[in-house]
Amino acid sequence: MSAESYLASPRGVRSWLLTTDHKRIAILYLVSVTLFFFLGSAFAVAIRLELLTPAGDAVQADTYGRLFTMHGVVMIFFFLIPAIPTVLGNFLVPMMIGARDLAFPRLNLLSWYVYVLGASISLWAIVHGGVDTGWTFYTPFSTTYSNGAVVTTGIGVFITGFSSILTGLNFIVTIHRMRAPGLGWYRLPLFIWAHYATSLMMVLGTPVIAMTLLLVVAERALGLGIFDPARGGDPILFQHLFWFYSHPAVYIMVLPAMGVISELVTAFAKKNIFGYRFVAWASIAIAVLGFFVWGHHMFVSGQSAYAGMVFSALSFLVAVPSAIKVFNWTATLYRGSVSFRTPMLYAFGFIGLFTIGGLTGLFLSALGLDVHVHDTYFVVAHFHYIMVGGTIMAFLGGLHYWWPKISGSSYPEGWARFSALVIFVGFNLTFFPQFLLGYLGMPRRYHAYPPELQVLNVMSSAGASILGVGYLIPMVYLFWSMRYGARVAANPWGASGLEWTTPSPPPTCNFETTPVVTQDPYTYSSEEAQVVG
Amino acid sequence: MAEAGHSQAPVSSLKHHFDDMEQQQAASTLGMWVFLATEVLFFGGALTVYAVYRLVYPAAFSAASNHLDVRIGAVNTVVLIGSSLTMAIAVWSARRNGPRSTRMLVGSLAMTALLGSVFLAIKATEYSAKLAAGLFPGPAFRFPGAHARPAELFYSLYFVLTGLHALHLAIGIGVVAVVAARAARGRYDLEYHGPVEITGLYWHFVDVVWIFLFPLLYLVGRGG
Amino acid sequence: MAPAHPSPSIYVAVFMTLVGLTALTVWAASAHLGAWSGVIALSIATTKATLVVLYFMHVRYGERFIAVVAVAGAFWLAILVVFVLADVLTRSWLPILVR
């Protein structure tokens, strides 16, 4: 088998578009999700521009409705959900378990094409007027009253869902069947545990939203009556089905991020993870418990008060495994020789921002308090702390950490640290004021607001511009590094893990010979023992 | 099991990233099962809607269900169970060597596809009768008696559930036909029969869906 | 692996049982069982499905984890149905809140 890098051979566009190599498919996904990230960001820019002034002047209410809907749809379905699993997961899952590829390489390529198809259909819908339902597609507005392209967008998201299912299925089978000799479950990197848990949710949750969107499309396009109150249907039932997937979807976004953070914290503290089994099983616990809490999105929508109480209590429960992870990362850092390289800066960003996002989540899962802040900017700030402060921080941290492996070259550390800092400052300036706005009663999804809220809104818009610059810088230098960056060795960070035992960038077959694993992950302890003793 | 990877097994059946046939077979079986778990939740979304409305509108669901013909549903159930039997025999014969079992494999696959087509044919006549009777939801929906509006919910679910089931079955027939064509060329034996096996799993799953749809749609409140 | 697989005679026996259960459920539906008829119909359907899964789909003869996957599908569907019904069926319990 040739030892040439997966990037170098074979050559030509055709070889990329027909590749079944998981590493190349990861690159295909990286390009596509990045495109959608900047498209989603463009909508965010428009939103923040409108909210600079209290009056609804830059855009009309109807246009504004389309802007935030498409911001949500693009960011959630076409960036946040696929981002880490399909890019980092695709690249790393086989490498970390010592396999030559995922179990179903052709299915993997198919999942990318399915994603592209779904995304194109949604893009078509965006170009042809867009949607104004919010990313939640609530009935009966979506089925009966909306004048947006609900059917097209719904079909686009429906199709993209299958891409997600195929990825999850591939990961589950790969992790079960393709592990290198000696690689038992408790020797797997926590990144793998996190992706396994994520895949569970993708496989068991996504089909429900697929059916739900199909029912909405059937009702809107074919005149079937499913959620239609005029025919005795129950619109709240739609919310149940929608959130059965869409609450777990939050964990589909954040669990892989947690997996990344576990790798970063151990690699840059040069220590074994504190409480490996707790962190590993916390991922599974989140995946399972995450399916029992969806009703916390429906406290004020006519759901039974008893169901509300149960969902409220269960929502508190799901915070426990997340807290375990935060505690264990912190404990891992304690007395570690922490080096503040770029990926670690992102990891610190993640831990802090995710903690704020998680704790404000507890505010929202408290039945009484949620009634007060429901559908305000408090909620908007909360989930942006999780999704942007959590997922995107981890995505960027992971991208920087594995970039030498993916590209074979190193990025300019100074610029990278600078942009990490810019992103952190910009993020907090954008979203912290939104907690205050929400608490002061500013509802989400309106294009105008009372003048006394302008100062906080201007802060938020200013932060968004800083954040935007912060995101552009890595785009530039990562591209730059591919051509001009210094070549790197197999293991530039001195990290543990099978992916660092093979050249950077790896050969097409990943490993010249199948590795045989003889030790636990994160074996930094020998070094540490030397330091201590 | 490590390095031996690329040798031994029959030429094209073993994909390069697997170590041996056993690993490849185990992967494809697990993959199909995970996919079927996905399918359970896919149908499950619509079945949940069904459960809610049936409990909220029991009388209307009885009335609506009584417009379906139990005999057609029962006959179709037996047809589909029969196709599962032939499919099971196909998988059984795929695992053995020799021309006799190849003939048996091709024959039982053909029988499976045929029974699946019979099911769809019966379903098609049933659909056209329902359409003619004005039972397709929408502006043209006509339902005698007091329960017209919830009955429309019932028929919406009826067409969604049976329609998706029929779609799954049609895909299954196509796949079985392809597998049968390959089987006729002697592609499967004791060593390599994964495609037959996972096609069988899919086929049986489609049968299981119908096993639930039949009582849920046809047998509501018949005894009054 | 390569577990012992059932022979065609077992498949035929399962098939006969399934046909018998189909007849039973049709008969039970026409009997005057009132509220129980739905429960009985579902129980028979579950029995039939279990037979198909265990014998035709070889779960009885395969490795344990396959059974876990099969049960997981059913269990997750149960989560969905049970919690949705927990809302729908208790909505009328607190008339004050409804008003």
Ligand SMILES: [Cu+2]
């Ligand atoms: Cu939630």
